[in-house]
Amino acid sequence: MKNEEKIFLSLPHMSGKELAYITEAFETNWVAPLGPNVDRFEKEIADYVGVGNAIALSSGTAAIHLALRLLDVKQGDTVFCSTLTFIASANPILYEGAKPIFIDSEPDTWNMSPQALKVALREAAKKGSLPKAVIVVHLYGQCAKMDEIINLCNQYQIPVIEDAAESLGALYKGKASGTIGHFGIYSFNGNKIITASSGGMLVSNNQAAIKKAGFLATQAKDDAPYYQHSQMGFNYRMSNILAGIGRAQLEVLDERVSARRAIFQRYFQHLSHMPGITFMGELEKTKSNRWLTVMLVDEEKSGRSVTSLIKYLTNENIEARHVWKPLHLQPLFQDAPYYPHSETEHVAERLFRNGICLPSGSGMSEEQQMSVINCIKEFFISKPIQESRKIELSSNQAEKSYQYKLLG
Numbered sequence: 001m002k003n004e005e006k007i008f009l010s011l012p013h014m015s016g017k018e019l020a021y022i023t024e025a026f027e028t029n030w031v032a033p034l035g036p037n038v039d040r041f042e043k044e045i046a047d048y049v050g051v052g053n054a055i056a057l058s059s060g061t062a063a064i065h066l067a068l069r070l071l072d073v074k075q076g077d078t079v080f081c082s083t084l085t086f087i088a089s090a091n092p093i094l095y096e097g098a099k100p101i102f103i104d105s106e107p108d109t110w111n112m113s114p115q116a117l118k119v120a121l122r123e124a125a126k127k128g129s130l131p132k133a134v135i136v137v138h139l140y141g142q143c144a145k146m147d148e149i150i151n152l153c154n155q156y157q158i159p160v161i162e163d164a165a166e167s168l169g170a171l172y173k174g175k176a177s178g179t180i181g182h183f184g185i186y187s188f189n190g191n192k193i194i195t196a197s198s199g200g201m202l203v204s205n206n207q208a209a210i211k212k213a214g215f216l217a218t219q220a221k222d223d224a225p226y227y228q229h230s231q232m233g234f235n236y237r238m239s240n241i242l243a244g245i246g247r248a249q250l251e252v253l254d255e256r257v258s259a260r261r262a263i264f265q266r267y268f269q270h271l272s273h274m275p276g277i278t279f280m281g282e283l284e285k286t287k288s289n290r291w292l293t294v295m296l297v298d299e300e301k302s303g304r305s306v307t308s309l310i311k312y313l314t315n316e317n318i319e320a321r322h323v324w325k326p327l328h329l330q331p332l333f334q335d336a337p338y339y340p341h342s343e344t345e346h347v348a349e350r351l352f353r354n355g356i357c358l359p360s361g362s363g364m365s366e367e368q369q370m371s372v373i374n375c376i377k378e379f380f381i382s383k384p385i386q387e388s389r390k391i392e393l394s395s396n397q398a399e400k401s402y403q404y405k406l407l408g
Helices: 018-027 036-049 060-070 091-095 114-127 146-155 207-217 240-250 253-271 306-315 347-354 366-381 395-401
Strands: 053-057 078-082 099-103 133-137 160-163 183-187 200-204 277-279 293-297 355-358
Touching: 018 036, 018 240, 036 053, 036 200, 036 240, 053 060, 053 207, 060 091, 060 133, 060 160, 060 183, 060 200, 060 207, 078 114, 091 099, 099 114, 114 146, 133 146, 146 160, 200 207, 253 277, 253 293, 253 366, 293 347, 306 355, 306 366, 347 355
Parallel strands: 078 099, 078 133, 133 160, 160 183
Antiparallel strands: 053 200, 183 200, 277 293, 293 355
8 A cells, every 4th residue: 555655765753953053053143153152063073973073064075075185185186086976076176177987795784895905906006106095984873994994005105085974973993984084074964864954064173174174174264463364275164054054963863873773674574585675784893774675686686677666666755875976977077097806896786786775864763764665575575577677887898897907
């Protein structure tokens, strides 16, 4: 039976405390960018994740952009980046006129492959063109293999930016995601585990760098008794009203993580026994925030495709989505170099073909989730219909994807 009310992928989940912070901002007339809520939100985030400094910004994308600026990335430089991620992870590379080089995923975490990164760094060193930075994404709330990645980058003295937009509240060997590299970024977009309706945060233990980020984010105004600007800046600061929403959301972050982990467990309990169904794992000594529950459908074992499952759920008024399309397959980056996990294994492409993001919002009721689960079960026991069985790559994408590109 079709759901009367649509079940969404990841709706904002308000705590009920947000209005008090918003009202205070209005009553004190702090409605423009900056203000007491911004200052406190920065300190509260820094304290929560255990890092020295934080700056609240207009988006996670702005945070990545400023991190690249602080690392002096400029035109003609290269930056390595996870390929299985939203495009916002890589767009700031283009803002600076630099060139992205994409690194495949690995099977355990679905995040950047240390194996592929090792090859890419070795070849870049031989060519005398090491990257200015490596952007590592913690996908769907799961931490990457940071020990291996940091060790590889340290060998070549390459700074690491952690794109933790999806992983606030996740832990890697006791450390908060986003606090292990040189810089970490968080997102408070409407669909994230907590939201300020929009906005982001840049964090680091480098106090001087965060101070400079604040300078750049407020139009790079010189310390002068009038408006003087010696370098280009940006309008990247968060508003005091939005910071108030973020503060109230941060108070319930641990509850949101627990709720999403419970949602994952329920999906796993009811669906993992089905032929061809597997779920994103959890690396040993880590704790994923399970921002989204992601399921893989092996078409050969199940007889059904992800594309047809998404269509089926859509018809049942349930929102589900494909896993991120790898950036090296995006038309915008068709000329960008790419390093696969191995000569025969393109992990990100397999995940894209077989992966589906299921409704995971912490405000979703158990009844709603069971409706999704029952629809999925019904789909797999129903008779398959004739339709496109899988995602097809265009000919130029296929050629690019299945050639192991040795760039040395």
